[in-house]
Amino acid sequence: MQDLKELNEVITAIKEEIRQGADALTTSKSVYEFKKTFLDNKQGRIGLLMKEMRNVANDQKAEFGKTINGAKEWANNFFDELDQKLKEKEQQQRYESEKIDITMPPVKIRYGNLHPVTTVRNQLTDIFTSMGFEVYEGTEIETDYYNFTALNTPQDHPARDMQDTFYLSPEFLLRTQTSAGQVHVMEAKKPPIKVVSPGKVFRSDDDATHSPMFSQMEGLVVDEGITLCDLKGMLDMFVQRIFGEQTKTRLRPSYFPFTEPSVEVDVSCFQCGGKGCRLCKETGWIEVLGAGVVNKKVLENCGIDSNKYSGFAFGLGLERIAMLKYGINNIKMLFESDLRVLDQIDD
Numbered sequence: 001m002q003d004l005k006e007l008n009e010v011i012t013a014i015k016e017e018i019r020q021g022a023d024a025l026t027t028s029k030s031v032y033e034f035k036k037t038f039l040d041n042k043q044g045r046i047g048l049l050m051k052e053m054r055n056v057a058n059d060q061k062a063e064f065g066k067t068i069n070g071a072k073e074w075a076n077n078f079f080d081e082l083d084q085k086l087k088e089k090e091q092q093q094r095y096e097s098e099k100i101d102i103t104m105p106p107v108k109i110r111y112g113n114l115h116p117v118t119t120v121r122n123q124l125t126d127i128f129t130s131m132g133f134e135v136y137e138g139t140e141i142e143t144d145y146y147n148f149t150a151l152n153t154p155q156d157h158p159a160r161d162m163q164d165t166f167y168l169s170p171e172f173l174l175r176t177q178t179s180a181g182q183v184h185v186m187e188a189k190k191p192p193i194k195v196v197s198p199g200k201v202f203r204s205d206d207d208a209t210h211s212p213m214f215s216q217m218e219g220l221v222v223d224e225g226i227t228l229c230d231l232k233g234m235l236d237m238f239v240q241r242i243f244g245e246q247t248k249t250r251l252r253p254s255y256f257p258f259t260e261p262s263v264e265v266d267v268s269c270f271q272c273g274g275k276g277c278r279l280c281k282e283t284g285w286i287e288v289l290g291a292g293v294v295n296k297k298v299l300e301n302c303g304i305d306s307n308k309y310s311g312f313a314f315g316l317g318l319e320r321i322a323m324l325k326y327g328i329n330n331i332k333m334l335f336e337s338d339l340r341v342l343d344q345i346d347d
């Protein structure tokens with residue numbers, strides 16, 4: 001190449017080549033590669049034109065150089081613009097592909113919740129601890145002595161028939177009542193005593209409202225001058241907190257070997273307010289627990305002076321409370337872990 005005319009022709013051809021080649025480019029990366037073939041300082045086609053300078057007449061050298069630089073500038077601008085356009089397009093495409101359809105219904109998140117019996121146990125424990133009770137957890141395997149004999153129910157006592165027992169050996173059994181814990185507490189601790197004891201108990205009993213394994217909560221208060229009135233007062237407070245402020249209690253005479261007198265405690269029906277409904281079997285009252293004044297013989301069995309001290313005890317079934325609270329009519333529903341049932345019970 002020797003003169004400007006020829007240079008201009010070459011440059012015009014290169015520009016045309018760039019324009020046409022650019023049509024096929026779709027990504028910013030391909031622009032970069034394509035650009036390099038023209039503008040790379042060593043290999044680039046436009047850059048290489050500078051080498052022709054030595055064949056050009058001296059008076060044309062300046063113009064020759066300027067023309068090449070002009071072409072370089074043009075190509076740089078051309079590629080910059082193209083690059084910019086493709087980058088915008090790429091970004092647009094990314095926006096499109098990452099677009100979130102906010103009208104889509106969300107995937108339902110399932111939250112777990114505590115089992116209704118656990119919830120009831122926690123609620124009761126909260127109520128009693130706020131009244132100053134300590135929590136004692138006994139063991140599920142007991143000896144005949146703690147479960148029965150110390151509780152004034154010796155071997156041949158007819159009251160043993162009230163609780164059909166799973167014996168592990170003549171001496172050991174699965175406790176039939178959390179009352180067994182009373183004896184341990186009174187043996188270990190001298191009055192004043194104020195404990196609740198939640199836990200599993202076992203009886204060979206199985207129907208819609210009974211299960212071979214169920215949960216109880218025992219309460220025991222022993223101090224000087226404790227009477228049935230203290231029991232009634234405490235129970236009134238307790239049932240109001242668990243079933244609502246309007247709830248009243250009623251004591252009916254009953255029998256337990258370890259309490260004297262013994263009572264069965266009813267609460268006014270929290271569903272109908274006492275008028276009579278299905279829940280309370282039209283009576284206006286619902287039985288919730290057994291209780292009484294601790295039998296002097298039991299205090300003595302535990303080494304507590306029954307002339308100085310007296311106490312009251314109560315025991316309630318946690319499944320029964322959960323069934324009443326949540327309107328469950330078959331105790332099995334609490335043990336089958338059917339999420340359709342458990343999902344509906346969230347307190």
Ligand code: PHE
Nearest residue numbers: 177179290291292313314315
């Ligand atoms: N242990 C008795 C039962 O399981 C309930 C109870 C406890 C009664 C404490 C009186 C005092 O039926």
